[in-house]
Amino acid sequence: MVKFVRTAQAGSLESCDILVTITKGKEQSGVKINLESSAKKQFGDRIIAEIMEVVKKFGVTDIVISAVDKGALTYCIQARTEAAIKRAFGVDEK
C-alpha cells in the first residue's frame, strides 16, 4: 500500500479544467470528497463517481479530496485526480 507523502494539487481554475487537491485524512476516515461546481446539482454525483473510480484504481484511502470544477469532461477530471494522487503518494513523479 502506498503511503501519503504530502498535500498535492493538480489542474487549474481555467475553463474546462478542474483543480483537485488531496490532503491527508484522519486514520480510518476513508475518502472524503468536497466538490465545488456550478453544475453540481446536475452533474455532482457523476463527477464524484468519476473521481472515485480513479481513487479505487490506486487503492488509496484516508484522504480528503477538494475538487473545484470549471466544467471539466471525464477525461480531464480523471487525469487531474490521477496526477494529484500520484503527487500526494509520491508515485511515478515527473
Added chain:
Amino acid sequence: MKKEPFKEKDDRLRRTRLYIPGNHPAMIQNAEIYGADSLIFDLEDSIPLTEKDTARILVRNAIQALNFGRSEVTVRINGINTPFLEKDLEAIVPTKPDGLLLPKAETEEDILFLHERITELEKKHGLPVGKIRIMPIIETALGVVNVEKIVAAPRIAAVGIGGEDLTADIGAIRTPDGRELEYISSKIIVACAAYHIQAIDTVFADINDQEGLFQATKRAISRGFQGKSVIHPSQIEVVHRAFMPSEEEIEKAKRIVKAYRESLKKGLGAVSVDGRMIDLPIVMRAERILKRAKAGKK
C-alpha cells in the same frame, strides 16, 4: 519499389500541424473543430518542468477518450536526453497516436533508439508494430548535418524545422523572410524528397500578421515544403488558402494525370502534355496538387 519494413510510404496531407499545449483542456477538447490536418499535443516546450506529469496524463486520457475527427493525432514528446522521455513513451504509445514528434533530433541513433523503444512498447501492449510514425524536428546544426541519415531511419513520415532554435544554434539573426534558414531548409527538403518524406516548415511567430504568414507559406510551398507548423487556430485557414492551387494549376494537373493514366492503359512509355514530356515525379506533383485542391474545397 521494394516495400521495406517501417518505411511504408505516407502520403497523408499535412498542410497544417497545430501545436496545442498538452496541459490545456479547453484547447485539447476543441482541437477537432479547428480543421488542422495534424494536431500536435505538446509535452515539451509549452509545458513547465513542474507540470510534465500532469500534461502527460491529460494528453494520454484525451487521446483515449476524445474523437479528433479527420485530424492526424500526434504528440511532441520530450527529447532523447531528458528524464521525461521514457515516461512520455510509456504513457502515450499505448494510446496509439498516429505519430510522435521528436524534438531536437540530431542523429540516426536518436531515431533508432526511439524506434526500438516504441517497438518494445507496441509488443508489450499488443499493438500492431510499426503503425506509429516518428516525426523528427531538426533544431540544431548537428541535426542539419545528419539529416540524410535521419530521414533514412525507420518510421519517419515527416520532418519539421525548429526555426527559432536553429537560428540561435548557428548564431544567425532571425529575419522576417527567413533568409538565414534558406540553406538549411533546402538541405532538409532535398533529403526528405529523396526518401519520399514530407518536409514541414517552421512556425510563423506573429499571429497577428496574416498577410506575412500567407506570403511565408507561399514561399515555403514554392521551395518544396509540404506543410507548415502553426501555433494558433487563426493561422490554419491562411495556410490552407496558401496551399490551395490556382484553377490553372488544377486544370494542368488534371491533364497530366489523365494523360499518364491513358498512357499506362495503352502501354506507352512516354507521354507529353502541352508539348512537354512528363514522367513520374511530374505526375506525383500533379496528384499532390489535386489532393490539395480537393482538401481546400472542403
